[in-house]
Amino acid sequence: MDSRLHADEAMGPAQVSTGHLPADPDVDALVLEAWERYRGVGDGKVADYIPALARVSPDLFGICLVGVNGVVHAAGEVDHPFSIQSISKPFVFALVCQALGGGRARESIGVNATGLPFNSVMAIELNAERTMNPMVNAGAIATTSLAPGANAEERWRFIREGLSRFAGRELAMDTAVYESEAATNQRNRGMARLLQAYGRMYSDPDEATDVYTRQCALNVTARDLAVMGATLADGGVNPVTHERVVDPDRCRRVLAVMATAGLYEQSGDWLYETGLPGKSGVSGGLVTISPGKGGVGTFSAPLDAAGNSVRGQLVTRFLSERLGLNLFASQAA
Numbered sequence: 001m002d003s004r005l006h007a008d009e010a011m012g013p014a015q016v017s018t019g020h021l022p023a024d025p026d027v028d029a030l031v032l033e034a035w036e037r038y039r040g041v042g043d044g045k046v047a048d049y050i051p052a053l054a055r056v057s058p059d060l061f062g063i064c065l066v067g068v069n070g071v072v073h074a075a076g077e078v079d080h081p082f083s084i085q086s087i088s089k090p091f092v093f094a095l096v097c098q099a100l101g102g103g104r105a106r107e108s109i110g111v112n113a114t115g116l117p118f119n120s121v122m123a124i125e126l127n128a129e130r131t132m133n134p135m136v137n138a139g140a141i142a143t144t145s146l147a148p149g150a151n152a153e154e155r156w157r158f159i160r161e162g163l164s165r166f167a168g169r170e171l172a173m174d175t176a177v178y179e180s181e182a183a184t185n186q187r188n189r190g191m192a193r194l195l196q197a198y199g200r201m202y203s204d205p206d207e208a209t210d211v212y213t214r215q216c217a218l219n220v221t222a223r224d225l226a227v228m229g230a231t232l233a234d235g236g237v238n239p240v241t242h243e244r245v246v247d248p249d250r251c252r253r254v255l256a257v258m259a260t261a262g263l264y265e266q267s268g269d270w271l272y273e274t275g276l277p278g279k280s281g282v283s284g285g286l287v288t289i290s291p292g293k294g295g296v297g298t299f300s301a302p303l304d305a306a307g308n309s310v311r312g313q314l315v316t317r318f319l320s321e322r323l324g325l326n327l328f329a330s331q332a333a
């Protein structure tokens with residue numbers, strides 16, 4: 001983790017907010033201040049284990065905040081497309097919970113943190129329940145295997161259309177990223193087979209891994225992530241299209257698993273710093289949800305050792321602090 005995340009850096013007055021976000025011009029100015037403050041940070045490394053990801057510029061940096069009122073605040077490259085990667089996980093989990101019921105999803109996948117890296121095989125071997133959480137690869141591939149549909153194409157359509165409803169626009173797959181990951185995802189395929197051996201895979205493991213690889217290659221922007229996050233913040237209604245995507249109860253459950261494991265083995269540090277559920281992806285995206293208030297989407301490709309965007313974490317912590325978003329802050333303070 002970047003040491004700055006632990007530093008006692010002066011960020012201006014921390015606030016405790018009791019209602020909605022402050023007035024719009026203030027938030028616009030704050031988002032711009034956040035972008036300027038962290039654009040020069042050069043720490044972190046662009047992911048290269050999926051070869052196509054290594055080609056992304058480390059300089060691209062976008063921040064977008066969307067309130068549950070649908071108002072957009074943006075700074076930097078918020079319309080630059082990148083593959084969603086692991087940020088698909090909470091949204092697919094939400095869709096699967098909606099389709100199957102949260103109880104069945106919890107029994108079939110689990111909701112405890114593994115405390116181990118996102119692609120850990122040991123997390124499967126060490127735990128009697130095998131999959132523990134939909135925010136890491138094993139649980140996420142199992143989640144994808146539960147998507148309704150008679151075959152892989154139907155399951156893929158369910159996921160692509162569902163994620164598109166969260167974003168409020170039709171999302172398309174980046175074929176180069178898909179092909180690059182499909183050619184190098186032996187580890188994920190191995191984990192899916194291992195889960196099958198333990199009875200924790202719910203459709204053909206190779207097909208489920210392929211649909212999961214496609215879902216990870218869907219292109220989004222920081223703006224899309226903010227809208228998707230705001231939909232979870234808004235109890236499942238997309239605040240831009242006003243379409244209900246999932247029920248409020250699903251949102252609560254999804255936000256709980258994001259809080260336990262959204263930033264993998266560093267989820268405790270993240271929650272300690274921001275007090276908010278978030279989800280990162282190896283392409284450099286990060287989505288954070290302030291329930292009842294809005295969603296923050298950031299994009300900056302350089303990652304820390306756990307695979308979380310360095311600038312994304314810094315800037316989101318700053319916004320959480322300055323907007324008084326921490327869920328654990330006493331409203332009476």
Ligand SMILES: NC(=O)CC[C@H](N)C(=O)O
Binds near residue numbers: 213
């Ligand atoms: N952390 C991530 O974003 C990982 C997603 C990537 N598609 C993988 O399965 O390895």
